[in-house]
Amino acid sequence: xxxxxxAVVVEDLHVAYGSTQALDGIDLETTRGTTLGVLGHNGAxxxxxxxxxxxxxRPTAGRVTVDGFDVVAGADQVRRRIGVTGQYAGLDxxxxxxxxxxxxxxxxxxxxxxxxxxxxxxxxxxxxxLAGRRVGQLSGGSRRRIDLxxxxxxxxxxxxxxxxxxxxxxxxxxGLWDVVAQLTATGTTVVLTTQYLDEADRLxxxxxxxxxxxxxxxxxPGELKRxxxxxxxxATIPAGQLARLPDRPDLEHPAAPGHVTVxxxxxxxxxxxxxxxxxxxxxxxxxxxxxxxxxxxxxxAHLTLTGxxx
Amino acid sequence: xxTTLPSTRVSGGEQLVALxxxxxxxxxxxxxxxxxxxxxxxAMLVLFSQVFRSxxxxxxxxxxxxxxxxxxxxxxAVTTVMAxxxxxxxxxxxxxxxxxxxxxxxxxxxxxxxLARTINETVFAVARAAILLAGAVLLGFRFHGGVVDxxxxxxxxxxxxxxxxxxxxxxxxxxxxxxxxxxxxxxVMMPFMFISGAFAPLDTMPGWMEALAGxxxxxHAADAxxxxxxxxxxxxxxxxxxAAAAVLWAAVTARPRRGRRTAVAPRTGLST
Numbered sequence: 001x002x003x004x005x006x007a008v009v010v011e012d013l014h015v016a017y018g019s020t021q022a023l024d025g026i027d028l029e030t031t032r033g034t035t036l037g038v039l040g041h042n043g044a045x046x047x048x049x050x051x052x053x054x055x056x057x058r059p060t061a062g063r064v065t066v067d068g069f070d071v072v073a074g075a076d077q078v079r080r081r082i083g084v085t086g087q088y089a090g091l092d093x094x095x096x097x098x099x100x101x102x103x104x105x106x107x108x109x110x111x112x113x114x115x116x117x118x119x120x121x122x123x124x125x126x127x128x129x130l131a132g133r134r135v136g137q138l139s140g141g142s143r144r145r146i147d148l149x150x151x152x153x154x155x156x157x158x159x160x161x162x163x164x165x166x167x168x169x170x171x172x173x174x175g176l177w178d179v180v181a182q183l184t185a186t187g188t189t190v191v192l193t194t195q196y197l198d199e200a201d202r203l204x205x206x207x208x209x210x211x212x213x214x215x216x217x218x219x220x221p222g223e224l225k226r227x228x229x230x231x232x233x234x235a236t237i238p239a240g241q242l243a244r245l246p247d248r249p250d251l252e253h254p255a256a257p258g259h260v261t262v263x264x265x266x267x268x269x270x271x272x273x274x275x276x277x278x279x280x281x282x283x284x285x286x287x288x289x290x291x292x293x294x295x296x297x298x299x300x301a302h303l304t305l306t307g308x309x310x
Numbered sequence: 311x312x313t314t315l316p317s318t319r320v321s322g323g324e325q326l327v328a329l330x331x332x333x334x335x336x337x338x339x340x341x342x343x344x345x346x347x348x349x350x351x352x353a354m355l356v357l358f359s360q361v362f363r364s365x366x367x368x369x370x371x372x373x374x375x376x377x378x379x380x381x382x383x384x385x386x387a388v389t390t391v392m393a394x395x396x397x398x399x400x401x402x403x404x405x406x407x408x409x410x411x412x413x414x415x416x417x418x419x420x421x422x423x424x425l426a427r428t429i430n431e432t433v434f435a436v437a438r439a440a441i442l443l444a445g446a447v448l449l450g451f452r453f454h455g456g457v458v459d460x461x462x463x464x465x466x467x468x469x470x471x472x473x474x475x476x477x478x479x480x481x482x483x484x485x486x487x488x489x490x491x492x493x494x495x496x497x498v499m500m501p502f503m504f505i506s507g508a509f510a511p512l513d514t515m516p517g518w519m520e521a522l523a524g525x526x527x528x529x530h531a532a533d534a535x536x537x538x539x540x541x542x543x544x545x546x547x548x549x550x551x552x553a554a555a556a557v558l559w560a561a562v563t564a565r566p567r568r569g570r571r572t573a574v575a576p577r578t579g580l581s582t
Contacts, residue, residue, distance in 0.1 A: 055415060056415065076417050079415055080417045084412065086411055086412070090407070090413075091407065092336060093407055094336040095332065095335065103328055104416070106324065106327075106328035107329070109417075111324070
């Protein structure tokens with residue numbers, strides 16, 4: 001369409017609400033057909049970023065393009081190309097799921113094809129049981145599934161998902177992950193915010209960690225995990241044996257009754273092996289002894305707890 | 311890689327038809343609201359015609375006119391304000407259920423959902439007027455005008471209903487909470503109803519009130535409609551009523567300044 005490979009480009013984006021800086025100099029770029037995960041705590045600026053990218057909030061300063069079009073000057077062009085699932089389902093509660101999908105189809109210019117596409121999406125997202133009921137009668141999780149279908153009406157080339165799996169049960173969450181995987185396989189670019197690190201790990205090709213309106217870190221899930229470095233050793237031991245541990249653990253948290261799970265951060269694999277040896281020789285009954293690479297949870301804790309912020 | 315095609319160009323007309331269809335459908339699906347909002351003006355007519363009947367004995371009251379003939383056209387004008395409050399609540403509901411945001415991310419003129427609500431409420435305002443007239447006839451009301459009066463009255467009613475729905479729709483967009491809009495609606499409704507010649511002749515009121523009534527489109531509509539009903543309509547009254555409603559309508563649908571969205575924070579306090 002525009003010859004560039006970047007689906008979303010953000011340069012020095014600032015957004016202020018009154019005297020509050022919601023976004024304070026964000027730069028990012030995402031390649032077509034990939035998934036960008038935006039991670040951050042509540043209030044980090046995730047939703048504001050999505051609202052700027054979806055033309056709902058104008059930047060205070062900076063330049064933002066989606067699919068080659070500026071979100072301010074080319075807002076209408078951007079709107080032709082995007083799909084959005086917000087944190088609140090954007091649906092009419094008095095209409096059925098199917099009627100909602102058809103309405104959005106007509107509004108996006110599908111005309112007579114609106115009905116057919118609604119049917120296709122209902123089949124593809126396995127919404128057959130829900131689509132005939134009024135949205136107001138559905139559970140929160142079911143609404144979100146209909147809302148996801150609504151954001152796919154008109155076959156957007158860039159899809160924005162703001163915490164799409166919040167409130168979904170594990171089956172529905174896995175279903176949504178499959179849909180996102182299918183979409184990226186067909187060339188759709190996905191930008192999703194989440195607080196669930198396993199979700200970002202599973203879906204995102206690239207991750208941006210936001211903290212207080214700034215980019216705290218960026219990279220692939222693997223790169224971010226390497227930021228923390230080393231290996232992580234965990235073991236579960238009886239609570240009474242804590243004092244007998246040869247090394248002081250970095251984290252302790254209760255496990256089965258009377259037991260604690262201890263976590264040690266170590267340097268390289270050799271350090272980890274030596275620690276395991278010390279643990280096996282010590283007079284403790286360690287179960288579930290495990291050596292692993294750090295998870296994104298470790299990265300997240302490392303970045304947002306050790307940072308300069310309170 | 312599949313190149314996804316942008317949606318086909320869609321005309322604002324098609325979008326408006328889809329939106330009006332949605333509004334009519336959702337209004338029809340809340341039968342309780344529909345029933346109360348359609349019959350409330352009739353209940354008011356019954357009460358007012360009894361409570362204020364002594365107005366007809368006053369020295370300033372036009373001679374030879376019954377109070378029910380005097381009151382009914384005024385009630386027709388007042389019911390359009392109710393159409394307005396409904397539109398305001400509907401606008402606020404679209405903010406709470408997230409639909410406002412979804413519409414704002416579609417390639418659609420920003421005023422279209424509001425226009426669709428206005429059309430929807432105008433349809434119901436006409437239905438409400440029909441029910442009101444049927445009730446009034448039972449209370450002794452008679453129409454003394456001709457066909458031109460009926461057509462002119464209808465036009466005044468439709469334009470006023472449109473203006474009121476647009477006004478309250480704007481209030482709903484601003485306040486974003488249905489319960490708040492409901493109360494704000496009452497506050498706005500009162501002066502429209504009572505700072506007017508709707509229930510008693512204006513020259514019985516203090517001068518300042520009379521002056522304010524001159525700015526009130528409901529008052530102008532009541533005058534014009536009363537002329538239509540009594541068969542004494544002057545074209546000037548109808549034109550004044552249409553102009554007053556049109557001015558209000560234009561004022562409230564004027565496009566907001568560019569950049570206004572910059573300052574609007576997300577509705578949720580949970581996540582920014």
